[in-house]
Amino acid sequence: MSERLFIFDTTLRDGEQVPGCQLNTVEKIQVARQLELLGVDIIEAGFPISSPGDFNSVIEISKAVTWPTICALTRAVEKDIDVAAEALKYAKRKRIHTGIGTSESHIKYKFNSSKDEIIERAVAAVKYAKRYVEDVEFYAEDAGRTDNEYLARVVEAVIKAGATVVNIPDTTGYCLPDEYGAKIKYLMENVGNIDKAIISTHCHNDLGMATANTMSGVINGARQVEVTINGIGERAGNTSLEEVAMIVKCHNNIDVQTNINTQKIYPISRMVSSLMNMPVQPNKAIVGRNAFAHSSGIHQDGVLKNVQTYEIIDPKDVGIDDNAIVLTARSGRAALKHRLTVLGVDMDQDKLDKVYEDFLKLADKKKDITDDDILVLAGADRSMNHHIKLDYLQVTSGVGVRSVASIGISISGEHFEAAASGNGPVDAAIKALKKIIDRQMVLKEFTIQAISKGSDDMGKVHMQVEFDGQMYYGFGANTDIIAASVEAYIDCINKFRK
Known part of the structure; x- marks a missing residue:
């Protein structure tokens, strides 16, 4: 039987660190509820000590969702952990995610410290967080550039202190897939108590290798992946949730399974893109506009004869319906509401009436109404209070x-x-x-x-x-x-x- 691969979504924390992509609490709740429907195991809801807004968002998301674990990020600082614990008080399942930098450059330049002192601080943070919650995740920041032998010492120490999950971030997106995979393998083989915790990946896309590194980590023993919708995140972004989910679904030789309902992928992708004003590039894997488009005559001929000649994924598997209702100026409110629901947007009747009025005006101006048009209209009410x-x-x-x-x-x-x-x-x-x-x-x-x-x-x-x-x-x-x-x-x- 396949092992379980846990999906840790950080769209609302790491993903929201993109300039101009900040969401208000209501919008974060909207995303969190869709992540729950998607089947995400852990939702990293924010960094509570960073701002009152983040603190409040963690509280409200904790109230809004039922079964996913709600995670709050902290530094290895007691005050951070105190605030995170307070923000998580309404969560049905709660996790504190604490950690510290472990690479030579972080120890020397960021902390002006020593390797032994960093381990002491790491252990102290885990033990302190353990006073509040049973589920404690530790991150070894810049693990991608950390010496494997020292990293193994850190991992063993924090597991002994009570960490249930240990995150091995490629914080700068520097690692090659074979290097990152070898790092995970080294930890699996050289940490004596590794069986008492789950090893997690957290890869950035600075060199375009986030997904490849993540899958290399999974192949070598990691059983949690930290991802975002559409791969959004700081700098060049994070590992894309939809890419990992579909790789696992398509490759039976990777002996893991996720809880993701892949048919919910496309709706939440468009919803996040709209709310964060972050366009999805047309050639983005899985959710891009051209992901299932064929312009080459040879490709078109092959697909018409048998779709599997050039498509390894059925569009319906990610929530793209070939038979979607086409909206025109003659469409009624029911058709508009249906399409909004398909796109992951729920609204009350008063709001629907306002969006429908704007929809009719737009439909009179253009021939085809796209999903993006509808999402823009649905988000337009955010300017009503300006x-x-x-x-x-x-x-x-x-x-x-x-x-x-x-x-x-x-x-x-x-x-x-x-x-x-x-x-x-x-x-x-x-x-x-x-x-x-x-x-x-x-x-x-x-x-x-x-x-x-x-x-x-x-x-x-x-x-x-x-x-x-x-x-x-x-x-x-x-x-x-x-x-x-x-x-x-x-x-x-x-x-x-x-």
């Missing part, structure tokens, strides 16, 4: 003429208007907006993304603005890319408005 709102925008532009924009906005219910010329329609619109919002803002990043391929498609704009030494991220979506740009800029302003 103090600053766009009332109208009119732009004149063309070849050989200077663009001119006229704009009207409401600030806490009071209407303001301005006009300006600029080097192109977007520049003109932003300058007109700046005449009303007189702040010293610097535009640092401006990204436009078309959701699909049509000229009538809804465009997404991601924007980064610097104000008063801080970075703020904004998001806008509209069939008019100029309007989307202005909405993204206003979204930034709403976040730093005092």
Whole structure:
């Protein structure tokens, strides 16, 4: 019988560390509930001592889900552990995840310490956490660059102190798959009490090897994997949950099994992408727009004759329905609600009515309504409570003429208007907006993304603005890319408005 591979999801902790991807507590609960339906074993809900928001999120997620273990991250510091334990008080199953850096560079430069002292601190942290919970996970930060012999000493010591899970992170994404696999194998063979704990992988994707390293770890004895939806995370991201789940499903020779309901993968992928304003690259494995698309004539011919000639995964296995309801301007609320449910979004009748009104307006503008369009509409209500709102925008532009924009906005219910010329329609619109919002803002990043391929498609704009030494991220979506740009800029302003 296959051994159980535990899925530890850190979308709401490590995944949320991506700049501009922060979620509020309500949105985190929404994701957590979908992770429960997906079949995730452990949800890392946050780093409680880092902020009041994280502390509150761990509390509320603990209340919202039933069977997954709720995990809270800490440093090897007693105050961190105290706060984590308090945040976990409502969790049905609770885990404290504590640890410390073990690599030569961390010991020398980060902690100005010694190897023996680090082991003492690691053991003390585990013992202290054990006072609050039975399930304690220890992470050896930068284990990927830690000497194997010393790492084995650390692992043996923390297991003896009571750690039930030991996490071996490739924190910098440096390891090659054979190196990481050999590290796990070394621990399995050289730690005397290794049978008393589960070894976990936590791999970053800096060199594009996170999933490969994770699977190498599993093949060599790891029985927990730390992953995120869509592979999001700090820098280049984390190991992708959907990739690991489908590798295990497709390869019978890897003698492990997960609890993941793979048909829930696509809906939660789109939900996380929408809530975090983090587009999924079209060629992303499993959940990308092109993951099951065939453009080559040879491939098309083969797939038409037998789908298995070029597809190793049935799209339905990851929740992509070939027979999905096509939404048009003639679709009713029931059809829209059904599609939202398929995409992992539940809403009450009042909210559905508002989204349906916006849906009809969009459907009158474009031929095909995509899942991304629907998710953008479903998330649009997040701007309803903004103090600053766009009332109208009119732009004149063309070849050989200077663009001119006229704009009207409401600030806490009071209407303001301005006009300006600029080097192109977007520049003109932003300058007109700046005449009303007189702040010293610097535009640092401006990204436009078309959701699909049509000229009538809804465009997404991601924007980064610097104000008063801080970075703020904004998001806008509209069939008019100029309007989307202005909405993204206003979204930034709403976040730093005092």
